[in-house]
Amino acid sequence: MKAVVMAGGEGTRLRPMTSSMPKPLLPVVNRPIMEHVLRLLKRHGLSETVVTVQFLASLVRNYFGDGEELGMSLTYANEETPLGTAGSVKNAEEALKDDTFLVISGDALTDFDLTALVEYHRAKGALVTVCLTRVPDPLEFGITIIDDEGRVDRFLEKPTWGQVFSDTVNTGIYVMEPEVFDYVAAGVSVDWSGDVFPKLLKEGKPIYGYVAEGYWEDVGTHESYLKAQADVLTGKVDVDIDGFELSPGVWVAEGAEVDRDAILKGPLYIGDYAKVEGGVELREHTVLGSNVVVKRGAFLHKAVVHDNVYIGPQTNLRGCVIGKNTDVMRAARIEEGAVIGDECLIEEESLVSGDVRIYPFKTIEAGAVVNTSVIWESRGQKYLFGPRGVSGILNVEITPELAVRLAGAYATTLKKGATVTTARDHSRGARALKRAVISALQASAINVRDLENVPMPVARQETARGSAGGIMIRTTPGVPDSVDIMFFDERGADLSQAAQRKLDRVFSRQEYRRAFPGEIGELTFPARPFDSYSGSLLKALDITGVPESGLKVVVDAAHGNAALLLPSILGRLGIDALTVNSGLDDARPTETADERHEGLLRLGEIVASSKSGFGVRFDPVGERMSLVDERGRIIDDHRALLVLLDCVAAERGGGKIALPVTTTRIAEQVAAYHGVQVQWTTTSPDDLARAAQSDDTIFGGDGRGGFVIPEFSTVFDGTAAFVRLIGLVARTQLTLSQIDARIPRAHVRRRDVATPWAAKGMVMRRVVEAAGDREIDTTDGVRVVETDGRWALVLPDPAEAVTHVWAEGPDDDAADELLDEWSRVVEHAGD
Numbered sequence: 001m002k003a004v005v006m007a008g009g010e011g012t013r014l015r016p017m018t019s020s021m022p023k024p025l026l027p028v029v030n031r032p033i034m035e036h037v038l039r040l041l042k043r044h045g046l047s048e049t050v051v052t053v054q055f056l057a058s059l060v061r062n063y064f065g066d067g068e069e070l071g072m073s074l075t076y077a078n079e080e081t082p083l084g085t086a087g088s089v090k091n092a093e094e095a096l097k098d099d100t101f102l103v104i105s106g107d108a109l110t111d112f113d114l115t116a117l118v119e120y121h122r123a124k125g126a127l128v129t130v131c132l133t134r135v136p137d138p139l140e141f142g143i144t145i146i147d148d149e150g151r152v153d154r155f156l157e158k159p160t161w162g163q164v165f166s167d168t169v170n171t172g173i174y175v176m177e178p179e180v181f182d183y184v185a186a187g188v189s190v191d192w193s194g195d196v197f198p199k200l201l202k203e204g205k206p207i208y209g210y211v212a213e214g215y216w217e218d219v220g221t222h223e224s225y226l227k228a229q230a231d232v233l234t235g236k237v238d239v240d241i242d243g244f245e246l247s248p249g250v251w252v253a254e255g256a257e258v259d260r261d262a263i264l265k266g267p268l269y270i271g272d273y274a275k276v277e278g279g280v281e282l283r284e285h286t287v288l289g290s291n292v293v294v295k296r297g298a299f300l301h302k303a304v305v306h307d308n309v310y311i312g313p314q315t316n317l318r319g320c321v322i323g324k325n326t327d328v329m330r331a332a333r334i335e336e337g338a339v340i341g342d343e344c345l346i347e348e349e350s351l352v353s354g355d356v357r358i359y360p361f362k363t364i365e366a367g368a369v370v371n372t373s374v375i376w377e378s379r380g381q382k383y384l385f386g387p388r389g390v391s392g393i394l395n396v397e398i399t400p401e402l403a404v405r406l407a408g409a410y411a412t413t414l415k416k417g418a419t420v421t422t423a424r425d426h427s428r429g430a431r432a433l434k435r436a437v438i439s440a441l442q443a444s445a446i447n448v449r450d451l452e453n454v455p456m457p458v459a460r461q462e463t464a465r466g467s468a469g470g471i472m473i474r475t476t477p478g479v480p481d482s483v484d485i486m487f488f489d490e491r492g493a494d495l496s497q498a499a500q501r502k503l504d505r506v507f508s509r510q511e512y513r514r515a516f517p518g519e520i521g522e523l524t525f526p527a528r529p530f531d532s533y534s535g536s537l538l539k540a541l542d543i544t545g546v547p548e549s550g551l552k553v554v555v556d557a558a559h560g561n562a563a564l565l566l567p568s569i570l571g572r573l574g575i576d577a578l579t580v581n582s583g584l585d586d587a588r589p590t591e592t593a594d595e596r597h598e599g600l601l602r603l604g605e606i607v608a609s610s611k612s613g614f615g616v617r618f619d620p621v622g623e624r625m626s627l628v629d630e631r632g633r634i635i636d637d638h639r640a641l642l643v644l645l646d647c648v649a650a651e652r653g654g655g656k657i658a659l660p661v662t663t664t665r666i667a668e669q670v671a672a673y674h675g676v677q678v679q680w681t682t683t684s685p686d687d688l689a690r691a692a693q694s695d696d697t698i699f700g701g702d703g704r705g706g707f708v709i710p711e712f713s714t715v716f717d718g719t720a721a722f723v724r725l726i727g728l729v730a731r732t733q734l735t736l737s738q739i740d741a742r743i744p745r746a747h748v749r750r751r752d753v754a755t756p757w758a759a760k761g762m763v764m765r766r767v768v769e770a771a772g773d774r775e776i777d778t779t780d781g782v783r784v785v786e787t788d789g790r791w792a793l794v795l796p797d798p799a800e801a802v803t804h805v806w807a808e809g810p811d812d813d814a815a816d817e818l819l820d821e822w823s824r825v826v827e828h829a830g831d
Helices: 033-043 057-064 084-090 114-124 178-183 192-202 222-233 400-412 428-443 456-463 497-509 529-540 562-573 593-610 637-652 666-673 685-692 718-732 736-741 757-771 812-827
Strands: 002-007 048-053 073-078 101-105 108-110 128-134 142-146 152-156 168-176 207-211 216-218 244-247 250-252 268-270 299-301 316-318 390-393 419-424 447-453 469-475 482-488 552-556 576-580 614-618 625-628 656-660 677-681 697-701 748-754 775-777 782-785 791-796 802-808
Touching (some): 002 033, 002 084, 033 057, 033 108, 048 057, 084 192, 101 114, 108 168, 114 128, 114 168, 114 207, 128 192, 128 757, 152 207, 168 216, 192 207, 216 222, 400 428, 400 482, 419 428, 428 447, 456 469, 456 718, 482 497, 529 562, 552 593, 562 718, 593 614, 614 718, 637 656, 656 666, 666 677, 677 685, 748 812, 757 782, 757 791, 757 812, 791 812, 802 812
Parallel strands (some): 002 048, 048 073, 250 268, 299 316, 552 576, 656 677, 656 697
Antiparallel strands (some): 101 168, 128 168, 390 482, 469 482, 748 802, 775 782
């Protein structure tokens, strides 16, 4: 039986370590990761192995040769272009077509019992057996669900937290029969989990999952790379360490010289022919490669040092990685999380701050301080994007420097010469940051259309008029000292999860494109964007009957930039409108929840005293709106969604309404009464926008004041929702309280449960297990439906250490009881 070791990946997330070295050759305790993999294969009798190579293939071939030194027989299958996980194995079909074979990654550290895996495969008579394991954070892996017999039910590649319904993930280790090649196209990029396995499942082929016990670490990030070193040293993974144990946990390889006055506090490793002078202190989880010299007075703690590195006297290295052939001179200091590439020179008394990346062949001058703000890590946030784009405290977490790097990363994802639309709210902070963003875009060969201070719906629509994307900077709703940098796609919608990941990767690698002098982008200022927006809006929406209705409304602009747009709309509608709070105050760019509630109470008083038909209050950027009925009563946001839904469905009498899964199921009753279907989406705004693109979608909303009016736009637009509502009320001749009264009452409860990041995957698995035979829906999170129609939804937050729980029942007590039950499941998942 043969094995296939996949060793063609670039390992972009591990740069600069992989800038000049293929990921499988990265040393873990002074042996390449792939060598640990090959030794595992040999231990289980799989000595005849095919290695698939692509990125820096010659380095892999030169290092391992024909495998004779390992007592193995190695052959190589070279890819001219990346072929994907399945395509690369298909490329080696000639060597594998005669018998069962095992596929394993060359860059994952593991000690799984491969013999047991193969025996399981044969006992099940499987076409494919997927090796699975359980991990605390499944976001970067493919989730796999198996039934009681071990048969695979479902695959999901690299989910968001809303899609996590288990912590059982695909390790990329497979046992396969040659017949699987019939399902893999030759010469094109094909993936197992994304392309081949779904096809096999659809045809009912026998695909089984084997949950392996033991150690497995996908060495895909700098953090996991350091963790793998520590796990080998502490014995968490069963691999061979090349050397002898000088004292408990202190491993020294052949030819190493360690002065008797050196202080060694293991577990640690000193490579062959390394030299450690007296007065040096090496602390736990430190790894020195071959031929490393550490001079007197140096201090190293959790530092990983590759081959042929010079560490000067009085240096201080903590939790960092030093690439091969690098010199770190006297009294230099390198902080935790920093990564120094190959063949660098770090001169005397220089400081490299935490999480800085220094690429190969660079020199850091004596006394220099290399300092990059550690924004996301310091906030405990693993990913760049949160629920509102990139958010943080102004000039603490979101600085002009960060704005420049973000804009440069975004520009790098676009073609040179593309156009990006920029906009902001009326705050001083947003104005300052937008100027930095524009400069970075132009310097990256991007043309900029600057709208200046406009409502968000205007920014989105202008972006959709021929731009490759857009950037809007606004004050975080309810948090005056924070800002959101929001990125739009060519449709003016929020970036998709895939596009966010791409931008995140470019930003983390800090590889920004810069323009040549003749390529600097142009800056233009579009003329009359408000007139253009309002003209398109009134042309797209049905406003028949409005002038004749004699409708009177009160509009509260909440001191936001919606006030800039309202005059060009209200004047053309022909209604009696009273506008309040229309003055802009750049020192008050947002409002707290309490301030907003007080504003709605005042709006209600004005509506009631003026005997108006209803009142509407926009958020400061005109994206969302809240309602007050003719009696001055506040209609809460969830109820407002049902009111508009009822009106739209009654008028259209067909089609679909897009709603997030957190919405009350009363919406289904209202829609069904009017012959309309509900399409449930995730809570992500870009998912709702995608659903709104369908020709038969007539309405959408999120229950938090965000409404989608597909006749005009597929994104949240408070102004469009306001105009649509005016037309509906004018034609039905019903008041909002009358419409509200004919809709059944909803009883939905919500609770946030604190959940450590490491426990989120396990929580979702326990939720699925606790559901038992009850119906579950995994559109976003896990929704468990009781036989009597009650339901609970468990959804991990993508940006905070929190799990959200919703529950709906026939009354408040039933909803509270169900909420308590599932909150307890989440709280005790780790017990």
